[in-house]
Amino acid sequence: MNTEEMLVRLHRIGLALSSERNLDSLLQLILTEARRFTTAEAGTLYLREGDRLRFTVAQNERQDPPGSCSASAGAGLQNITIPIDETSIAGYVGASGRLLNFEDVYAIPADRPYHFNRDFDARNGYRTRSMLVVPMQDIAGRVLGVVQLINARDESGTVVPFAPALEPLVHSLASQAAVSVRNAQLTRDLQDAQYDTIFRLSVAAEYRDADTAQHIHRMSRYSEAIARAMGLPDEEVELILHASPMHDVGKLGVPDAILQKPGKLTPDEFLAMQRHTIIGGKILAEARSAVLQVSESIALTHHEKWDGTGYPRRLAGEAIPRPGRITAVADVYDALTSKRCYKPPFSRDEAVEIIRKGAGSQFDPEVVATFERILDTIAVIQKQYADPEPPRAGSPVAAPNTG
């Protein structure tokens, strides 16, 4: 491949990288393309976190042959960070912004500040030989990470040094990678900002009710777990997770006198209470954002029942949108297992029994079946987001004026 061909390829890679906005997929893609471009057998990608580099992705063609699940650093490796300083190869490259190219890392002269750590090789029966280590710098020169490419191979598969002619090209590729990583991080931050806004205001909106931030956490996590176990696509699962906190936002339109009434509601009061579904739908109506659209659907339909006896529209069966069917189970299970001023919490078994009995009448039988299948996960969430003792201290702001 001549330089012109290399440049054309580099340009195509640049396009592919800048088109990928999911950070995890992007990091895999960067390492895969950098390895292909340099015929490297293995590689590692580190991302900057403050003044350290976090070991983020590893690929090794010998150990993860094509078709196997290569890819992400294992859970253990993800916890490894190294300082950005001269004591390690990647740290040196991160600190200096300069590329390093070794014919054989076992032959690094002893007077260098860094040395190669042979532990990984020893543990894995691997022999790291040639290595090209490149800083990922954005156009302002900031180092966002380091790509470490290992064991270039010639056409026969023999390990050879990385050609010095590759260096500027790989440096360019890493720059494009840095820009793409920065963009993907900003995208994620913006997404997180919206989710954070939704969550805070959902908690605040429940403020006048008996519910707590912990209820919102549990209910949305239960919904997420059910959606995932039902096999919905990741994107839909994520939408349900982030949209469900707003299920009761319409309670903002219900007066304290009804919302906080200690005794039984009159039929008229009950109707006014039911309007929280319609009010929620109106608050969220006609949004352009996908998560608010799902929120609208959930706000409107989380009190519908499978047999058509729910409210506000008496929808039945699959006419109830799936997010509403899922959150209905999650919301009721959490209400049953929570302490309220007017009732002690039901035990987990009692609550599950009530949900089970509601399958086909109150609830979608498929949602209930899935829920029963993942009771272990439900229990973990329940424990993780348990209400603190005493019961109301976990309220994010202060105790409500429940009169």
Add this chain to the structure above:
Amino acid sequence: MNTEEMLVRLHRIGLALSSERNLDSLLQLILTEARRFTTAEAGTLYLREGDRLRFTVAQNERQDPPGSCSASAGAGLQNITIPIDETSIAGYVGASGRLLNFEDVYAIPADRPYHFNRDFDARNGYRTRSMLVVPMQDIAGRVLGVVQLINARDESGTVVPFAPALEPLVHSLASQAAVSVRNAQLTRDLQDAQYDTIFRLSVAAEYRDADTAQHIHRMSRYSEAIARAMGLPDEEVELILHASPMHDVGKLGVPDAILQKPGKLTPDEFLAMQRHTIIGGKILAEARSAVLQVSESIALTHHEKWDGTGYPRRLAGEAIPRPGRITAVADVYDALTSKRCYKPPFSRDEAVEIIRKGAGSQFDPEVVATFERILDTIAVIQKQYADPEPPRAGSPVAAPNTG
């Protein structure tokens, strides 16, 4: 410049494009770089909107010599859209995804479906001759826009045809541009989604109060206008615009019995009412997103007074963060000029007089001076977001239960 040098340059341009996330700046940059790359004297950029192309940016070096304010299409031009079909040059390129290269657009054969429109030349005393028209396609092949490059020049400044060798390179550049445009649009959409979430929930939170969606609009637009007229940087102005809707979100923590009390509040009730500032601050505390951080500051400080007699912390002078000082004026002016169940609206002059008298005691004198300087703008906003008649019909959801 040989092909290799061109490719290296193309790669650098790609990096610059993918680093720019502001859509307006990006579109200017795309056209500038494409013109530089092809030595084109002028150019136009169209963005796709559904099945039409919108004329978005125009540059002409002859008519906007360096140093002059070149750039964006004027307000009139921005309204021009053309169908994506074979009847125009740009439309043809958008529909076919194919590049067109003309030596002289006045010599386009009559049997082509498109023709060159000479009106612009006639109006501007310009002679369009050579033209290179390129589709902006993302890697899935979707056309996001069209770049039209006009009058390539050789080193002596003479208009020459665009070299066919440039075509694939410019096509690549346009692809990178498309990816960057898509990213910038997605970024803007995500930002808008967060702002939309904030606005909807701010309106909903005011639901129990006498305030309306129109109040939120007016108050945030007044704040924006004052901030801009004070010379704050665009970014800060935008934050104030989008953060100020949440100024009263803490009212969620104030019971109906106090919020909606028809008569005068007792001292204890007034203290409970004042707590909405602290509650709002807690709802928004420790957010990572810039707009929520400004919201927190505004929620906490919009009732502080310049002379230190406000609440909740009796801050004085510049110890009150600027967004709080700005929104204080905007909020009070809107309350004064709005009808309430307990008072008719003050006239504009009366309200301005009250604000003026508060300069140096209740309000930051600089904010008041700025406010008085832009009364025309304030009047426009006031009219644009006037409460509909009858007064409460504009409530986004339904009339509150004000008892």
